[in-house]
Amino acid sequence: MKSKVSKTMWLVSALAVMALFLGACGVQLPEQEAADGQQSTAAAGGDLRGKRIALIMEFNTGTFSQQYVQGVEEEVKKFGGTLTKFVADNDKAKMASLVESAVNQHFDAILTDHGDALLEPGLKKAVERGIPVVVFDAAVNVPGATVLSQDDQKMAELTLEQMKKDLNGKGKIVKIWVAGFAPMERRQQSYAKFMEENPGIEEIASFGSAQNPALDTQAKMEAVLKQYPKGEITAVWAAWDEFAKGAARAIQQAGRDEIKVYGIDMSDEDLQMIQDPANPWAASAAVDPTDIGRVQVRYAYQKLHGDEPEANVVLEPVYVHRDSLPDQQISTAELSQYVEGWGQSAQGKKDWMAEYEVSK
Structure with missing residues (x-):
């Protein structure tokens, strides 16, 4: 009995050593081939439902x-x-x-x-x-x-160049942005370059907060409008649509129709504001x-x-300007009919x- 047990143990040990040897040499046993086959099928895709x-x-x-x-x-x-x-x-x-x-x-x-x-x-x-x-x-x-x-830098460039065109290269502007966010930091790079190359455009105020951005911007813009009476602000450049919304509401409520707003990003709410001819928000650059x-x-x-x-x-x-939009109100789902690339x-x-x- 003892001899049979010893032979059995010896056979098990020999098989284990053989398996290790074959594995080290790159030879797959049937069980390993089946497991690897399942793994390669998963890697190649298979059914991805239920993820x-x-x-x-x-x-x-x-x-x-x-x-x-x-x-x-x-x-x-x-x-x-x-x-x-x-x-x-x-x-x-x-x-x-x-x-x-x-x-x-x-x-x-x-x-x-x-x-x-x-x-x-x-x-x-x-x-x-x-x-x-x-x-x-x-x-x-x-x-x-x-x-x-x-492409945040391109979005900033599109809006800044339109603002420059509308201002004929001269004017006093308010910048609304906030540090600490990668897209806004990239937009700021384009803004800094633009201001350096266009000395006729002067920044007279700058602010911004990511906490309740639209409401915070509206309150701060109202204070800026009181500080700078009519004729002393030409435009607002906003690095985020939430900022543009707040600024546009403050300007419209104050009746300061001489000020135009240029923003970045686009939503259905933004589009409604841009389409309104009485709203100061004239244009935005965005990805859907x-x-x-x-x-x-x-x-x-x-x-x-x-x-x-x-x-x-x-x-x-893409760049979305009020002049390219229809008179009837549309949503961003319909914007591709009027703005190429949207x-x-x-x-x-x-x-x-x-x-x-x-x-x-």
């Missing part, structure tokens, strides 16, 4: 953010996934904590909206664990993550916020499919994604 997607936002303020979220929701639903949204209420440290939490909850993909370098440790952890990461509008450096951004959400999701699903998308994706803006972006689409569009 859990986390969207982590620094803030969810204003109609731009609402339409962006709408785009994310629509595209995740198209792929048959489920979306969970987390909002940090303008608290960057809280946002970083939410990213860590999403990693620990084993979401299949993580999307972020705004934020800064505080997100990097959590995003790196996600990448290391094989969780696809797609960042929007944040200056982060995380190898393996895809970062989406609008709903499209931004859709494109971000597509890149996440590319990664889930096993594709290797580019690390940096730039979304091209909406319905195919950016990030792959041929294999057609399967999910048909089965929607």
Whole structure:
């Protein structure tokens, strides 16, 4: 009996050693081949339905953010996934904590909206664990993550050049912006260059806050209007549509129709204001916020499919001026009929994604 047990133990040990040897030489056993086959099928895509997607936002303020979220929701639903949204209420440290939490909850993909370098440790952890990461509008450096951004410098240039044209190169302006946000910092770079090259345009006031931005801007703009009576302000340049809304309301209520507002970003609410001939907001440069959400999701699903998308994706803006719009009120969904390049972006689409569009 003892001899049989010894022989059996010897045979088991020999088989184990053989398996280790074959594995080291790159030879696969049948069980390993089956497991690797399943893994390679998953890497190549397979059925991507049922994925859990986390969207982590620094803030969810204003109609731009609402339409962006709408785009994310629509595209995740198209792929048959489920979306969970987390909002940090303008608290960057809280946002970083939410990213860590999403990693620990084993979401299949993580999307972020705004934020800064505080997100990097959590995003790196996600990448290391094989969780696809797609960042929007944040200056982060995380190898393996895809970062989406609008061409913020171009948007600033488009609005500043139109303002210069309307002012004939001379005038006194108010700038509304706030530091600490990657897109606004990039827009500020174009603004600084523009002001240096156009000495005939003078900045007489500058302010901005990300907390209740439209209401805060309206209150501060009202104070500036009292400080500078009619004829002393020519235009307002706003680095964010929430700022433009607040400034336009203050100017319109004060009856200061000599002042024009030039903004960045676009939502349905913004478009209504720009279309109103009595409103001082004359123009804006923007990317369709709903499209931004859709494109971000597509890149996440590319990664889930096993594709290797580019690390940096730039979304091209368009310029929307009141003169190009119809008399009747329209929404951003109809804007493509009047402004070339608006909406319905195919950016990030792959041929294999057609399967999910048909089965929607």
